[in-house]
Amino acid sequence: MRVTALAGGTGAAKLLRGLAACLAPRDLTIVGNTGDDTEVWGLHVSPDLDTVTYALAGLLDVARGWGRADETFHALQAMAALGAPTWFSLGDRDLATHLTRTAALRDGATLTAVTGRLAARLGVEARILPMSDEPVRTTITTTEARLTFQEYFVRDKALGDVVRVDYDGASMARPAPGVLEAIGDADRVVVCPSNPVTSIGPILAVPAIVEALRSTRAPIVGVSPIVGGAPVSGPAGRLMQARGLDVSPLGVAAAYAPWLRTLLIDARDAGLAPALERAGVRAVAADIVMTDHAGEVALARGVLEAA
Numbered sequence: 252m253r254v255t256a257l258a259g260g261t262g263a264a265k266l267l268r269g270l271a272a273c274l275a276p277r278d279l280t281i282v283g284n285t286g287d288d289t290e291v292w293g294l295h296v297s298p299d300l301d302t303v304t305y306a307l308a309g310l311l312d313v314a315r316g317w318g319r320a321d322e323t324f325h326a327l328q329a330m331a332a333l334g335a336p337t338w339f340s341l342g343d344r345d346l347a348t349h350l351t352r353t354a355a356l357r358d359g360a361t362l363t364a365v366t367g368r369l370a371a372r373l374g375v376e377a378r379i380l381p382m383s384d385e386p387v388r389t390t391i392t393t394t395e396a397r398l399t400f401q402e403y404f405v406r407d408k409a410l411g412d413v414v415r416v417d418y419d420g421a422s423m424a425r426p427a428p429g430v431l432e433a434i435g436d437a438d439r440v441v442v443c444p445s446n447p448v449t450s451i452g453p454i455l456a457v458p459a460i461v462e463a464l465r466s467t468r469a470p471i472v473g474v475s476p477i478v479g480g481a482p483v484s485g486p487a488g489r490l491m492q493a494r495g496l497d498v499s500p501l502g503v504a505a506a507y508a509p510w511l512r513t514l515l516i517d518a519r520d521a522g523l524a525p526a527l528e529r530a531g532v533r534a535v536a537a538d539i540v541m542t543d544h545a546g547e548v549a550l551a552r553g554v555l556e557a558a
């Protein structure tokens with residue numbers, strides 16, 4: 252069964268590990284968010300692509316949900332001593348990824364090519380594609396300033412009041428090679444339990460991708476990142492409100508209308524099933540908070556069966 256998953260970073264990593272355990276590696280394609288890509292010390296950092304790659308390679312720092320396990324931060328300390336900004340913590344092992352990516356991009360490689368090469372070198376057999384090779388950048392406008400996603404999320408700790416979210420460059424961006432085919436030829440399309448606004452939103456802001464989702468014959472199944480009126484992690488609630496979305500599985504369904512067919516929701520939200528059905532989305536109650544690997548695999552099975 253060929254499965255294509257739309258994914259952000261931390262929220263997606265667990266479900267992707269579960270899917271990887273259920274499928275032949277070649278049957279899993281991941282379309283990753285690049286809206287929160289950033290430049291640090293002259294290096295191109297693709298946080299969500301790296302989180303997914305590290306997760307599938309078994310190298311992710313699971314407690315943090317980003318960066319590599321067994322990490323050290325000597326280079327960060329040395330950069331601080333030289334007066335460089337250090338609010339975005341690049342670890343020593345993680346640096347190898349950004350150095351390799353930046354050098355390859357400078358030599359003319361596409362983000363798709365270098366993402367594939369990094370994944371292969373780290374032993375990942377699933378296909379990880381950036382949503383686009385062209386720059387798309389999520390910007391967050393608060394009552395105080397217009398910020399890049401990482402300035403808002405990491406530097407300012409998501410504290411400002413968000414008034415709008417933009418995906419700069421998205422309306423002109425073309426999907427990366429293979430993305431449209433992966434959606435069109437899939438047997439299932441999965442929307443991971445990622446932030447609908449800043450993780451999946453940038454992917455959907457690429458016009459040809461949303462057209463492919465509307466026209467694919469594959470059933471599209473999502474997992475709610477919202478449980479009982481609050482996000483499982485991160486600032487999804489405030490960002491959904493800023494976009495006029497209800498902070499509930501209903502808001503998630505609204506973000507993915509009209510192409511989402513099925514949404515896995517937590518048992519605590521089972522009462523919303525009739526309203527979801529009225530919105531055209533079949534609700535399936537499941538244990539969607541993955542607390543261990545068995546939970547990741549069980550939810551992945553549930554996603555594949557729900558379709």
Ligand code: FO1
Pocket residue numbers: 259260261287296297298299301302317318338339340341342345401404405450
């Ligand atoms: N998140 C943080 O909260 N603080 C950090 O210093 C930080 C550094 C970092 C370095 C590399 C990387 O790939 C991710 C990193 N993240 C950090 C996570 C990242 O900013 C966000 O979790 C994602 O962009 C949201 O999906």
